[in-house]
Amino acid sequence: MTRRVSSNAPFELWLNSGNWISNINNIISWRAVTRVELRNRSDISKANTSPQTTILPAVRVPSNCQRDFSLLMFDPDGDEVKCRYGNSALSECNPCTPPSVLSLSSSSCTLSFSPTSSSNEGSYVVQLVMEDFPRQTITLTQTSGTQTTITTNNAISKIPIQFALKVDPAVPSCTEGLFLPKFLPPTPANGAQLYNVSQTLEIHITAEALNSTLGANQAGARCISRTQSWQAGAGYIVRISKLTKPEYATPPGRGANRTEPAILPGRRVNRPETATPSGHAANRPGWSLLRRTSI
Structure with a gap:
């Protein structure tokens, strides 16, 4: 996806398409939203680079096995990286119902699966958002001269992480x-x-x-x-x-x-x-x- 911009103002890229596979948490159509931050950062004197990760499109786990899925995360600017579930209010997914069989540790981007009953076996849709946070208060400067202060509690940019979780029969x-x-x-x-x-x-x-x-x-x-x-x-x-x-x-x-x-x-x-x-x-x-x- 390519987008031409007239300034270094931040913007979002949306990707909407077809339907997910049949799943237990009833997610039908998929939507992925990325926030791009191009304003000059006061701490590194250049534009922000979004965090990066990778994941298989489908991850499998037996229903009777405890598993922790630590998502890979890398930020070229050295920012703190956190993960959260998508938010329907921000139109990050449609809907954003998280899988009932997973729990998320935001700070480590780790998803935990605990043994569950056979009635919960099947496919789930996982819709996460990965964000980068500055390690100190910084200033973002636009080409027009407008400045915005970002604290350690404010996300700079975000990328979507979406995949299917398949809970298989017990082993x-x-x-x-x-x-x-x-x-x-x-x-x-x-x-x-x-x-x-x-x-x-x-x-x-x-x-x-x-x-x-x-x-x-x-x-x-x-x-x-x-x-x-x-x-x-x-x-x-x-x-x-x-x-x-x-x-x-x-x-x-x-x-x-x-x-x-x-x-x-x-x-x-x-x-x-x-x-x-x-x-x-x-x-x-x-x-x-x-x-x-x-x-």
């Missing part, structure tokens, strides 16, 4: 590595920042589960091992091995706080919405790992 065990795959070394840690300039970035991702199903010919496999290279954006090759239902997986040393091996690099990375190797279906579990990240 025999919530121990990672049995029915729920877990990430193993050398998978990068959650929130790792990879700096790469004019070189090929190679990311090795490894996960395993003793009891899993990837496809009709791989049911019950002890460990699915794949090594595949393909172009996932200009100059970037992703090599992935041993992938088994990563929607449940957790990287080593981080606890049950992650739903994908997403990377927040320190440079601009342009990837397709879902990186899919040649000859593999786009909806195949284990391959829908990489989401577009622009930093």
